[in-house]
Amino acid sequence: MGFRMNPHITTLRCSKSGMEVPSNGFASPIGLCRCCPAPGKPVVVEYDLAKVAKIWLSNPASGSGIWRYGPFLPVWDVPEDYAFDVGGTPVVRHDRLGEGLGVEVYLKNEGVNPSGSFKDRGLSVGIALGAACGAKRFCLPTQGNAGVAACLFSSRLGLPGALVYMPDGFQGCIYHRSCEFFGGEVRFFGSNIAAAGSKMREDLQGPLACGEFVDISTFFEPGRLEGKKTMGHEILEAFSAKSLPDYILYPTGGGTGLVGIWKAFREFLGAGLLEPQHLSLPRMIAVQSKQCAPLVAAFEAGAEDVTPVQSRGTIADGLDVPGAIMGHAMLRVLRESRGFAVAVSEEEIRDGFAEFGKRGIAAGYESAATLAGLQDLCRSNRIHAGARVLLLNTGSHLIPLAKA
Ligand SMILES: [Zn+2]
Numbered sequence: 001m002g003f004r005m006n007p008h009i010t011t012l013r014c015s016k017s018g019m020e021v022p023s024n025g026f027a028s029p030i031g032l033c034r035c036c037p038a039p040g041k042p043v044v045v046e047y048d049l050a051k052v053a054k055i056w057l058s059n060p061a062s063g064s065g066i067w068r069y070g071p072f073l074p075v076w077d078v079p080e081d082y083a084f085d086v087g088g089t090p091v092v093r094h095d096r097l098g099e100g101l102g103v104e105v106y107l108k109n110e111g112v113n114p115s116g117s118f119k120d121r122g123l124s125v126g127i128a129l130g131a132a133c134g135a136k137r138f139c140l141p142t143q144g145n146a147g148v149a150a151c152l153f154s155s156r157l158g159l160p161g162a163l164v165y166m167p168d169g170f171q172g173c174i175y176h177r178s179c180e181f182f183g184g185e186v187r188f189f190g191s192n193i194a195a196a197g198s199k200m201r202e203d204l205q206g207p208l209a210c211g212e213f214v215d216i217s218t219f220f221e222p223g224r225l226e227g228k229k230t231m232g233h234e235i236l237e238a239f240s241a242k243s244l245p246d247y248i249l250y251p252t253g254g255g256t257g258l259v260g261i262w263k264a265f266r267e268f269l270g271a272g273l274l275e276p277q278h279l280s281l282p283r284m285i286a287v288q289s290k291q292c293a294p295l296v297a298a299f300e301a302g303a304e305d306v307t308p309v310q311s312r313g314t315i316a317d318g319l320d321v322p323g324a325i326m327g328h329a330m331l332r333v334l335r336e337s338r339g340f341a342v343a344v345s346e347e348e349i350r351d352g353f354a355e356f357g358k359r360g361i362a363a364g365y366e367s368a369a370t371l372a373g374l375q376d377l378c379r380s381n382r383i384h385a386g387a388r389v390l391l392l393n394t395g396s397h398l399i400p401l402a403k404a
Contacts, residue, residue: 251394
């Protein structure tokens with residue numbers, strides 16, 4: 001494939017214990033840590049930020065899409081037709097959305113990514129990283145866009161189609177059809193993503209253990225986080241001439257983007273690359289559905305980690321994540337950024353989606369949850385009048401419309 005590892009990676013570290021994780025020269029794919037109780041906790045990549053900053057400053061933005069930020073990514077020498085069309089998404093001010101709320105609202109439109117959602121960022125890097133470490137095929141349980149993105153990028157590398165496990169109820173849905181369209185193989189099991197994931201790990205125990213397959217589930221390998229953090233880089237660039245938004249509202253399921261955006265900000269800070277007008281970082285706000293809000297419960301309880309809940313099901317598939325393996329890091333981001341977590345009702349999500357339609361904004365249910373969250377927070381004065389707020393529009397309106 002000709003990929004090259006970023007030579008300025010210094011450390012792989014367990015996100016929970018802080019212990020160093022051996023890289024073994026990247027001769028085999030990187031999974032969860034071994035220092036925490038099975039199945040382990042997510043591993044994060046650290047770089048020599050001084051060296052990375054030097055490359056960035058000498059040759060800023062040399063690639064296209066997310067590979068503009070190549071010095072901060074784990075894999076280099078990615079071919080143009082693999083992922084140069086991922087990222088580079090616009091941030092647009094929507095005055096009419098802020099009308100009546102007394103705030104300035106921006107949307108980052110991730111629906112323009114190749115498979116129609118922000119999942120393309122993480123999966124393109126995760127799959128490139130796994131392939132660079134010798135993986136032959138990728139698998140994951142999914143009930144949404146992540147599976148589609150995994151199939152798309154496996155196809156682009158000419159690998160055997162990604163093996164995707166979905167809950168039984170998803171047979172024939174848009175995600176199933178899109179995975180097959182992009183060359184994936186789809187299997188069905190159980191009533192939810194956790195059951196589908198358990199079945200996958202049981203079926204593929206051997207190939208996963210020897211590194212032939214990589215489990216590309218949210219946070220089960222470090223590449224998806226690295227890809228998602230490019231949203232943070234792009235936010236810094238979009239606001240280059242002014243201060244950053246006061247708040248970023250992020251629709252939170254697995255939380256890769258929440259942790260990733262903050263990682264990008266912290267790495268730019270650590271590399272001495274933050275512009276003076278950006279030194280005041282946004283407060284990060286996680287928005288969940290009241291039907292499935294484990295992060296909100298943990299945040300309000302002042303907990304160190306997220307305890308899984310029983311989901312009551314939500315129309316926003318991306319928010320239907322009852323247990324988050326990176327919950328400890330999400331809570332850390334909320335605390336560090338002086339942010340918080342809020343939950344909205346299904347009715348509010350539907351109303352938000354309808355309002356997007358009326359305003360001519362192409363966004364899905366997850367993004368509608370952030371609009372609903374913003375409205376609640378403005379009404380209760382938790383977001384002050386005059387604030388500048390960025391909502392993540394994580395995916396196209398076509399997905400919920402095609403699903404219904
Ligand atoms: Zn660990």
